[in-house]
Amino acid sequence: MKIVIVGTGYVGLVTGTGFAETGHQVTCVDINPDRVDNLNKGVMPIYEPGLEELVIRNMEEERLRFTTDLAEAVSDCLLVFICVGTPQGADGFADLSQVRAAAEQIGKAMTGYRIIVNKSTCPVGTADMVREAVGKLTTHPFDVVSNPEFLKEGAAIDDFMRPDRVVVGCDDVRVFEIMKELYAPFLRTGNPMLQMTIRSAEMAKYATNTMLAARISMINELANIAEAMGADINDVREAVMTDNRIGPSYLFPGLGYGGSCLPKDVQAIAELGRKHGVPVRMLDAINAVNRDQRTRFLQRIIEFFGDAIAEKRVAVWGATFKPRTDDMREAPAIDIIDGLLEQGAAVAVSDPVAGPFLTERYGDRIAFAARCYDALKDADALVICTEWREYHRPDFVKMGELMRERVIFDGRNLYTPKVVAEQGFRYFCIGRPSV
Numbered sequence: 001m002k003i004v005i006v007g008t009g010y011v012g013l014v015t016g017t018g019f020a021e022t023g024h025q026v027t028c029v030d031i032n033p034d035r036v037d038n039l040n041k042g043v044m045p046i047y048e049p050g051l052e053e054l055v056i057r058n059m060e061e062e063r064l065r066f067t068t069d070l071a072e073a074v075s076d077c078l079l080v081f082i083c084v085g086t087p088q089g090a091d092g093f094a095d096l097s098q099v100r101a102a103a104e105q106i107g108k109a110m111t112g113y114r115i116i117v118n119k120s121t122c123p124v125g126t127a128d129m130v131r132e133a134v135g136k137l138t139t140h141p142f143d144v145v146s147n148p149e150f151l152k153e154g155a156a157i158d159d160f161m162r163p164d165r166v167v168v169g170c171d172d173v174r175v176f177e178i179m180k181e182l183y184a185p186f187l188r189t190g191n192p193m194l195q196m197t198i199r200s201a202e203m204a205k206y207a208t209n210t211m212l213a214a215r216i217s218m219i220n221e222l223a224n225i226a227e228a229m230g231a232d233i234n235d236v237r238e239a240v241m242t243d244n245r246i247g248p249s250y251l252f253p254g255l256g257y258g259g260s261c262l263p264k265d266v267q268a269i270a271e272l273g274r275k276h277g278v279p280v281r282m283l284d285a286i287n288a289v290n291r292d293q294r295t296r297f298l299q300r301i302i303e304f305f306g307d308a309i310a311e312k313r314v315a316v317w318g319a320t321f322k323p324r325t326d327d328m329r330e331a332p333a334i335d336i337i338d339g340l341l342e343q344g345a346a347v348a349v350s351d352p353v354a355g356p357f358l359t360e361r362y363g364d365r366i367a368f369a370a371r372c373y374d375a376l377k378d379a380d381a382l383v384i385c386t387e388w389r390e391y392h393r394p395d396f397v398k399m400g401e402l403m404r405e406r407v408i409f410d411g412r413n414l415y416t417p418k419v420v421a422e423q424g425f426r427y428f429c430i431g432r433p434s435v
Ligand SMILES: NC(=O)c1ccc[n+]([C@@H]2O[C@H](COP(=O)([O-])OP(=O)(O)OC[C@H]3O[C@@H](n4cnc5c(N)ncnc54)[C@H](O)[C@@H]3O)[C@@H](O)[C@H]2O)c1
Pocket: 006, 007, 008, 009, 010, 011, 012, 029, 030, 031, 032, 035, 070, 083, 084, 085, 086, 098, 101, 102, 105, 119, 120, 121, 122, 149, 150, 151, 152, 153, 260, 261
């Protein structure tokens, strides 16, 4: 099939590459000419493990191409996937301006029947808006489908190629059959394609992200109580997660969630409920607990140093919102770094992939160290914000030699307190007694 993907971010690029990998003819369109130029040279706009190799192979085999010319791409295809951003607007609702613009451009460019598939995360009712925007600009027939994406950054290729399920909201059986055919290679293990109404599909994505966010906020709130009561949340968590009704996913206490999805999606569905007069007490609490989690952690660092903080040097390990991605949107590290700088502390940050973002945002207000040990030189404390694998088993002796004071604030609970204490460190973590 000939497929057009509009938007080459985390979702569009992975989706387009995934379809090309199964033999389809895919054209990816982006309004950002630098992004398209780079992609045509094989330079990835994002860090996503395994993506580059797949993109280059499919380009070489002429199943995948990149362009800024949406009209040319849409003039000859059956399916058009909208994969543009839906950031949080000033009012808390999802900002649908990119989706609307993409729909209008598609409407103008259509030369015959098209299936327009919305993969961006959009509030219930967006398909109606897309239908209206396209319909105003074309006389050609078309169908609109909602096909939300559930991939996780850092594991996006695997998630796309082996999805737990594919959700398709559509009201036409023939269109559903085409979607089924398209996704069949990814569902060979028997995982289901779930057909539902467009509105249910639009809601399914928000509901899933909300459940995930709720688990994170719940374990964090429990961690805070455990800490206050002298219990160890790791032990508590083991007891909770081995209950078959609960399971282990998304139950790691820490600095809370960030990224481009959970914070904005929980907010967007809360606003949607509020707008329709539905109480959203739990939704509001999920985001509030999440925001507090980083503030509490920062406060603890500030309180530890007291007024002397302005003379301290703090090393930060990890800046991205989670490991194996370069996405810095809503990353807890930003709040921690900003807060430390505000207090006058000198800050040295190390992260395997966030260097360009950090340099652009902070310039010489922070010291950036490509290698994690370099950030520790003369540091009065280490703060861990992201659980990159290389931080899991560091050389504590070397760390102790480099640092001025042996203090660790671990926002991801990577170490066993007793082990760190034996190396002469003071160790503050989340939901466990500090040593
Ligand atoms: N990032 C994730 O992990 C993830 C997972 C599931 C769903 N989603 C959802 O998928 C959508 C896309 O997310 P993302 O992270 O890939 O976004 P992104 O911001 O990384 O990429 C969006 C891309 O769309 C391009 N674009 C915007 N308007 C365009 C237009 N009119 N024509 C062509 N290109 C255009 C932008 O230049 C950008 O490259 C969002 O709704 C998001 O909530 C994201």
